[in-house]
Amino acid sequence: MTKILWNDQIVEKNEVKIGFEDRGYQFGDGIYEVIKIYNGDLFTATEHIDRLYSSADKINLVIPYTKDKLHQMIHELIETNEVQNGQIYLQVTRGDSPRIHNFPNPAVSSVLTAYTKETTRPxxxxxxxxxxxxxxxxxxxxxxxxxxxxxxxxxxxxxxxxxxxxxxxxxxxxxxxxxxxxxxxxxxxxxxxxxxxxxxxxxxxxxxxxxxxxxxxxxxxxxxxxxxxxxxxxxxxxxxxxxxxxxxxxxxxxxxxxxxxxxxxxxxxxxxxxxxxxxxxxx
Known part of the structure; x- marks a missing residue:
């Protein structure tokens, strides 16, 4: 079974628990990236991760990991799932909190998820x-x-x-x-x-x-x-x-x-x- 990156842990798909009040689910309050995998290697990963953090800054969303740590985690996910050609999807939401339009106060922890998928070139x-x-x-x-x-x-x-x-x-x-x-x-x-x-x-x-x-x-x-x-x-x-x-x-x-x-x-x-x-x- 394909494993999922959930926050800082690589887990089985059925172990991922996303709250029904997660702001990504209720408001689309989050950001994402899709990175291509060729021959087991990420393509332009640095540029994609940089853009993810740039998008986060633009909506005042805190990603609780350094860029180096995130690079490490997604590489581990690709190796775990043994993906040779495909893509990795990752997203970060503002987190799970009682539904209200303004940002949670106090802030809650953001939620990171990522998964891989085998695909072929068109x-x-x-x-x-x-x-x-x-x-x-x-x-x-x-x-x-x-x-x-x-x-x-x-x-x-x-x-x-x-x-x-x-x-x-x-x-x-x-x-x-x-x-x-x-x-x-x-x-x-x-x-x-x-x-x-x-x-x-x-x-x-x-x-x-x-x-x-x-x-x-x-x-x-x-x-x-x-x-x-x-x-x-x-x-x-x-x-x-x-x-x-x-x-x-x-x-x-x-x-x-x-x-x-x-x-x-x-x-x-x-x-x-x-x-x-x-x-x-x-x-």
């Missing part, structure tokens, strides 16, 4: 590309916080699924922001465009890796918002996320992007990204 979609659709971005205005409040994202993703699409491209008015669980990029005339870092998007860890890849292959990057109309006129279009990596988007709302196939620059970015994937376990 190789077929990475090769052929995926379909996406536009969905109005109705989320709150602090999308830079990786919080548990994901109902807006869930509704957008479900709309995409009902339209037989892989992802929803969110937009506020006419301006493209990001995906329901990804960042978005358009390539036009040899330049990559993406929404600048702000409260309207989550600064994805894979986004950072992708922008590093752009520099490596000599692709100019302009962090500037673009419109829905401009998105449809891009030569190439890409989404990125921890699980989707560097994913080509070949059509949006039935409109073919470019020639309907992953473009040359997209392929170069995919190759540059793959070269960063751990091939053996680092010990």
């Amino acid at each position: 190789l077929a979609q990475l090769e052929s590309g995926i379909k996406a659709c536009f969905v109005e971005d109705v989320r709150w205005l602090r999308c830079d916080i990786k919080s548990l409040n994901l109902l807006g994202n869930v509704l957008a993703k479900q709309e995409a699924v009902t339209k037989n699409c892989f992802e929803a491209i969110l937009h506020r008015g006419d301006t493209v922001t990001e995906g329901s669980s990804s960042n978005m990029y358009g390539i036009k005339d040899g330049v990559l465009y993406t929404h600048p870092v702000s409260n309207l998007i989550l600064n994805g860890i894979t986004r950072k890796v992708l922008l590093d890849c752009c520099e490596e292959i000599g692709l100019k990057v302009v962090e500037e918002a673009f419109t829905k109309e401009e998105a449809l006129k891009m030569d190439e279009f890409i989404m990125s996320s921890t699980s989707a990596e560097v994913m080509p988007v070949i059509s949006i709302d039935g409109n073919v992007i470019g020639n309907g196939k992953p473009g040359e620059l997209t392929r170069k970015l995919q190759k540059a990204f793959e070269q960063k994937i751990p091939t053996t376990l680092n010990v």
Whole structure:
């Protein structure tokens, strides 16, 4: 049976006890991260853990472990569960206390949980590309916080699924922001465009890796918002996320992007990204 990290203990799944008044359950009052595992090794773990603590700071949530201790615990969980390729999900809630909207006073201990899951790379979609659709971005205005409040994202993703699409491209008015669980990029005339870092998007860890890849292959990057109309006129279009990596988007709302196939620059970015994937376990 897959074991779970519960606070600072690795336990059996049936040993985890989460209170019915846990603020993550009742308010979505917490934060989370998903970290990819390749060949038994965490990918960009430092960046993910740094972002977890940054999100915690933004909502005045205390994580009762040092970053080094958290790194140690999640590595132990991966080794215990013998995960080679997959992901680890971890979240921290403000804790279990009588239900009231303001923070508990006095404060209660936050609750950490984490679990691993075996997954495979989406190789077929990475090769052929995926379909996406536009969905109005109705989320709150602090999308830079990786919080548990994901109902807006869930509704957008479900709309995409009902339209037989892989992802929803969110937009506020006419301006493209990001995906329901990804960042978005358009390539036009040899330049990559993406929404600048702000409260309207989550600064994805894979986004950072992708922008590093752009520099490596000599692709100019302009962090500037673009419109829905401009998105449809891009030569190439890409989404990125921890699980989707560097994913080509070949059509949006039935409109073919470019020639309907992953473009040359997209392929170069995919190759540059793959070269960063751990091939053996680092010990």
